[in-house]
Amino acid sequence: MTNPEPVRPDKVSAPLTRWVHTGVEAPYKLDVQGLVMQETGRGVAYSAELIHPEHGVVGRISNEERGGPTTFHSYAHEKFRDRDLTAFVAQCRQDGEPLDPTGVGVEILLDEVINEGNYTDLVAEMRRNGNFLVRSFEPRTEDNDGVRRGPALVYTRPVLRRAARDNLASELAKEPEHRLAEAAFWQMFHGQEWVPLLPESALTxxxxxxxxxxxxxxxxxxxxxxxxxxxxxxxxxxxxxxxxxxxxxxxxxxxxxxxxxxxxxxxxxxxxxxxxxxxxxxxxxxxxxxxxxxxxxxxxxxxx
Structure with missing residues (x-):
């Protein structure tokens, strides 16, 4: 019987880092700075500089919202270029599913970098001003194409009481733009994670x-x-x-x-x-x- 080949250190998979707001699991966190968002006739156009944890600002993410994809333009080809981004995406997962670097996985990842950065800014504002964040969440089902996370709704103070959250959910249900899909529910940012706005009681x-x-x-x-x-x-x-x-x-x-x-x-x-x-x-x-x-x-x- 032969001994198994030892595992080389460069073949050992490092644990993935979970991005709190978007459900992405990646080798490390990518951040953005200078996020600019603008309403257009087709939706929201946006751009931001991409920040690598080791190399700093390495390029720009943008989408002109004219029907085209979200793109990455590298500033530092010797440090982080398109093929490095593709290799990064190949190691990423979202909501338990791998991102396909040969298909739309790169665009999905770039969009989620923007979303993660936007949510991070909202949480920082929440902490400064004593706000409370709520969003809709629709899990993956047979009738949709994947998990859907709604935009954050900002309230002026923390809503701790379950009775007040029940009232909040009832008020949202009265507004057509906030009506949920059958499998969807409301989430709140509880200070560290997104959790159900109306959790089941932990006590009998x-x-x-x-x-x-x-x-x-x-x-x-x-x-x-x-x-x-x-x-x-x-x-x-x-x-x-x-x-x-x-x-x-x-x-x-x-x-x-x-x-x-x-x-x-x-x-x-x-x-x-x-x-x-x-x-x-x-x-x-x-x-x-x-x-x-x-x-x-x-x-x-x-x-x-």
Whole structure:
């Protein structure tokens, strides 16, 4: 029996990098700068400079929206030219499917570089201004030609409560331009990923009742003359409540404040984000997510 041939280092496939907003998996991230978009009679024309992570600006992506393809014009033929782009596309996937470098895969990739950059700018603006992003998402089905991601709709503040999101989805359904295809649904950017706007509850009815009963029992046993409670629950969360309005807040680190109106913009988060939950004795879990644990911040990292 012969020994198998050892795998050469240059034959080992490196893990792919996932582009958060477009579902592309690629050897590395390509960025853009100077994105210019303009409405035309046929659609939206656009152009931007392509940024390679090692070589910097290597060319321009453009589409004049006259029925032609999205094209790449290289500035640096010795560093990154058309054939390098084709080789790059051959290693890429989107939504689990490979991009075909001999067909429209290159054009798809160039369009998604633009889309990824546009979404990245919107997320940066969301963090600065305390906005909230929603988009439609249609998965691949037998009746369409692939996954479809709608343009981002921007709202002026984070929408944490499920009841408010239900209302938002209902309002969108009333507008013809926002009516969804049969398999489509709404997504929100939760701070790190695109997730369903209306997720299924992570708690059963029994778990919800048990949580409320635990907090009510602790509150009844409190000896604070103001009736203010700060007690640690069995799972480590801290409960804060006066129960004056039949509501209580759970926070993972014992600090009784999170700012749910603003997004964390800190460059570094040394500590793991802290979880928070806001509850109503009558309605159960109202809103939840994570916040930067640092007392100088306490702003949103993700929303559930």
């Amino acid at each position: 009815a029994e778990q919800t009742t048990a949580r409320i009963d635990e907090v009510v029992a602790l509150h009844k046993a409190t000896t604070s003359p103001e009736g203010v409670m700060c007690r640690q629950l069995e799972d480590g969360m801290y409960a804060f409540s006066t129960l004056v309005r039949s509501r209580f807040t759970l926070i993972g680190d014992g600090t009784d404040f999170v700012n749910t109106q603003r997004w964390c913009q800190c460059k570094r988060r040394v500590a793991k984000p802290v979880r928070f939950e806001r509850w109503s004795i009558r309605d159960g879990l109202l809103e939840s997510g994570t916040a930067h644990a640092a007392k100088s911040c306490r702003r949103l990292v993700t929303v559930d």
